[in-house]
Amino acid sequence: MSVTFQPPSKSFTARDYQFIxxxxxxxxxxxIALVIANLTLKDGGDFYVHWVSVRIFQNDRLDPYSGEVPARVQQLVYGGPAAAGDEPYILxxxxxxxxxxFPIALLPDPLLAxxxxxxxxxxxxxxxxxISLRLTDWEMPIPFYILFPLIAIFNFYTFQAIYEASPVLLLGLIYAEILVALRAEMDEIAGAFIAVSFYHWEVGAPFLVLIALRMYxxxxxxxFAGFFMASLILLVVSFMAYPNWLVPFFRATINNIKVDFGFNxxxxxxxxxxxxxxxFAWLFIGLLVVALGYEWSAARSGDFRRFYWAACLSLAAAPLLGFRxxxxxxxxLIIPLALIFAIVHDRWYKIGNFLTILLMLLVLTLPWALYLFAVPRFGIIAEEGLFLFLPLFTFIGLYWIRWWAIRPPRILSDLASRL
Incomplete structure (x- = not known):
């Protein structure tokens, strides 16, 4: 007589339904509370330039790269034409x-959208x-699970991204998901993520070049199959909806470059x-390119840790390469900051907590101090210093932890050498 064992079935209790x-x-x-709070924000030009362009194309059948888009966005953001030094918001x-x-552009109210x-x-x-924390494989104390997201959310640069409603936060999430997918060998998914991140070159061009080199x-x-498949679908739909968009797009891109708005x-x-x-700028950029070239050459065939470190370095270097x-x-740069904090905490074990918290507070407080006290007094010079702080801090920090990031402790003597 054979006996079949059935695994015990777990049914939801009333307490489970109450918790859900x-x-x-x-x-x-x-x-709902966040949406209500977001309604009080006054800027958002980075979003409006996309929302207005889609609305113009959908409702008025106008070229989304025409001068009508900047005019309407400037009206929404500035209440009239942009003044000297203001961003023109060219798509x-x-x-x-x-x-x-297109889905978000279905909402007719610009503030609600x-x-x-x-x-x-x-x-x-x-x-x-x-996800940035997960990429580091950092076995951190519980307080850091709370502290790092707070640093990520309330630092000056992410506040600016939220205030401008910039898609750069979505790009950052896509970049992190690309690294996660590549580590998990979900290659087609990684390729699809790359396909939808193929814009804002000044943010991720070095990062994407490194990935292409490594995958090749x-x-x-x-x-590459996932990338071309997703790109092909999007391109076919785009040319069916607007067959002649390439020339206006390139013209608008050139016009945007000529405006010379931003930092470099x-x-x-x-x-x-x-x-x-x-x-000095060309010399600085040349040295940066040589450093990136060396690290890319090493990372294309190294293990994932080396590739991950080089990807973080590429993100940190992008604002310093002369792109406006x-x-x-x-x-x-939340992505490389997580790696810096993780290595500092684990390598300098005895003072790791103190040193990591000190660096986190520096990243959180110094930019806000510059913005609140130095920028009103010193103007553009302080603003440029505020811009340079985070990429320089991140770039130097990555080289500081380079040895331990790409060569994790392998023997007991390495572990015993922690300070």
């Missing part, structure tokens, strides 16, 4: 990426902080050293 209902209620309540997003904004999109960004920011060297053709090392160095600033960029774009 409570969590659902809290999520809905927090979301330079490829149309096949712009398709992703911005508030809901900002809620999406806030959720993406929280997810970015958690490893012959991971499924990543050329203008910063020239302001500091009027005579030799341009030469904006303050809110620095929010993606």
């Amino acid at each position: 209902a409570l969590v659902s209620f809290l999520v809905v309540a927090v979301s 330079d997003t490829p149309f096949h990426i712009l398709l992703l904004y 911005r508030a809901i999109f900002t809620l999406i960004l806030e959720l993406a920011l929280f997810a970015l902080a958690i 060297y490893e012959k991971r053709t499924r990543v 090392v050329h203008s910063i160095f020239t302001r500091i050293w009027p005579t030799f600033g341009g030469t 960029t904006e303050m809110e774009n620095l929010a993606v």
